[in-house]
Amino acid sequence: MELGISIYHNRLQMKCDVAIIGGGLAGLSxxxxxxxxxxxxxxxxxxNYPRHKVCGEYISMESHEYLYRLCPSLSQFSLPIITNFKLSSTGKTEFQAxxxxxxxxxxxYLLEELLYKEATKLGVVFLLKCKALDIDYDKNDTxxxxxxxxxxxxxxxxxxSTGRKSNFETNERETNVTGTNYVGIKYHVKIDRDPSFVEIHNFPGGYCGISGIEENKTCLCYxxxxxxxxxVDNSIIDLEKKFLYQNSNLKRIFLLPNSYSKNR
Ligand SMILES: Cc1cc2nc3c(=O)[nH]c(=O)nc-3n(C[C@H](O)[C@H](O)[C@H](O)COP(=O)(O)OP(=O)(O)OC[C@H]3O[C@@H](n4cnc5c(N)ncnc54)[C@H](O)[C@@H]3O)c2cc1C
Structure with missing residues (x-):
């Protein structure tokens, strides 16, 4: 079907083969x-794009070939290849594999931006800053x-493809909600570490993921x-000192000399 766009009484009317609600990684791809x-x-x-989102920013190789096929501009970037895993807890237990x-x-930020540009180049039409409210099915018109x-x-x-927090939530999902609220914090930092590792470090009440991203930066996300x-009266610094620093790996990494960007 050819894409149809018109304005009727100041309201947009569009016709297309496929409408995708939600332009996160799934919707964009x-x-x-x-x-x-x-x-x-x-x-x-x-x-809207581009935007920062709390995310560990580690992508399994399972998706590598597909993503690069969808979005060839990814190959312009030198991205760290991650081959090792490290896990630790607040005790002395550590595991590497x-x-x-x-x-x-x-x-x-970069992945969504590249996918968005690729989609636009190919002729995908975006309605940005536009929330979908409801879906009706017309039986006569199918x-x-x-x-x-x-x-x-x-x-x-x-x-x-509206993700986890959606106004199109199904009943099945709603009943699985545990009631615990989590807060996510992310930094992009430049620190001296081995980029071949993805690390997960537990601490009381949460865990922190650490892995390399573009431009020799490290994503530090908990x-x-x-x-x-x-x-701790909503103080992030006190939160980190009181809980994250109980894991000696996190304390060491958080106290490394670094240049923090403001991407929290
Ligand atoms: C803290 C954290 C760390 C993570 N780390 C990793 C990781 O390191 N590696 C990994 O592979 N995965 C990770 N994930 C999981 C990953 O983020 C999700 O699997 C992925 O985002 C799912 O993509 P999606 O497109 O389905 O949903 P989302 O990325 O959530 O996108 C949904 C989109 O729908 C839009 N939307 C929602 N409702 C509406 C509406 N009514 N109308 C219009 N738009 C709407 C939202 O604005 C959003 O852009 C992490 C998740 C969290 C929470």
């Missing part, structure tokens, strides 16, 4: 794949109508029970 197969594709994304498949590192804050999108197929943050 799918949009490129479908566009390359000749479908007209509209991505409805409530946010060679990874069977391994992975590579790239910031979420099409879906997605209501968004900016107008309606009609499509033969609709894909929900999640922690929000109750721990309340205990």
């Amino acid at each position: 799918l949009s490129i794949d479908l566009r390359k197969r000749g479908y007209s594709v509209v991505v409805i994304e409530k946010g 060679k990874l069977d498949l391994g992975g590579f590192g790239i910031s979420r 099409t879906y109508r997605i209501k968004t804050i900016s107008g309606d999108v009609t499509a033969k197929l609709v894909c929900n 999640i922690v029970n929000s109750k721990n943050l309340k205990l």
Whole structure:
């Protein structure tokens, strides 16, 4: 189907083969794949690009070939190849292993930006800063109508790739929610470490992942029970000192000389 765009009473009306709700990694990748197969594709994304997101930024080699095929501009970047794994706890227990498949590192900021540019180049249409509100199915027309804050999108197929926190949550998922809230913190730092390792270090109430990304930077990302943050009056520095530093590996890494970027 040819893409159709019109404005009716100041509201956008679009027609396409496939509407994808959510332009995260899944939605962006799918949009490129479908566009390359000749479908007209509209991505409805409530946010904008480029953007930082809390993420460990380690990608399994399982996806390497597919991602590079979807997005050839990835090969312009020298990305660290990760072949080793290290795990530690607050006790003396430590574990190291060679990874069977391994992975590579790239910031979420860069990966999403490259996928977005590739999709746009191929003719995927993006509705940005546009939240999808509801989906109706028209039995007579066998099409879906997605209501968004900016107008309606009609499509033969609709894909929900809205991630974990979605207004299209299914009942099954809702019943699996445990009730614990976690806070995620991420830094991009330049520190002296072996980039062939992805590391996971546990601490009371959470864990921290460490791995290399582009430009010899390291992604340092942790999640922690929000109750721990309340205990230190929402002070991130005190949180790190009180909980993360209980793991000697984290204390050493956090106290290394580095140039912190402001990407938290
Ligand atoms: C702390 C943390 C660390 C992680 N580290 C790693 C890692 O190192 N390696 C790894 O492989 N995975 C990691 N993950 C998992 C990874 O982030 C997810 O698997 C991945 O983001 C899923 O992609 P997605 O596109 O399905 O969802 P998302 O990336 O969540 O994208 C969903 C998109 O949908 C949009 N959206 C939602 N609702 C609407 C709506 N109604 N209308 C329009 N747009 C909407 C959102 O704005 C968002 O852009 C981590 C996750 C967390 C929380």
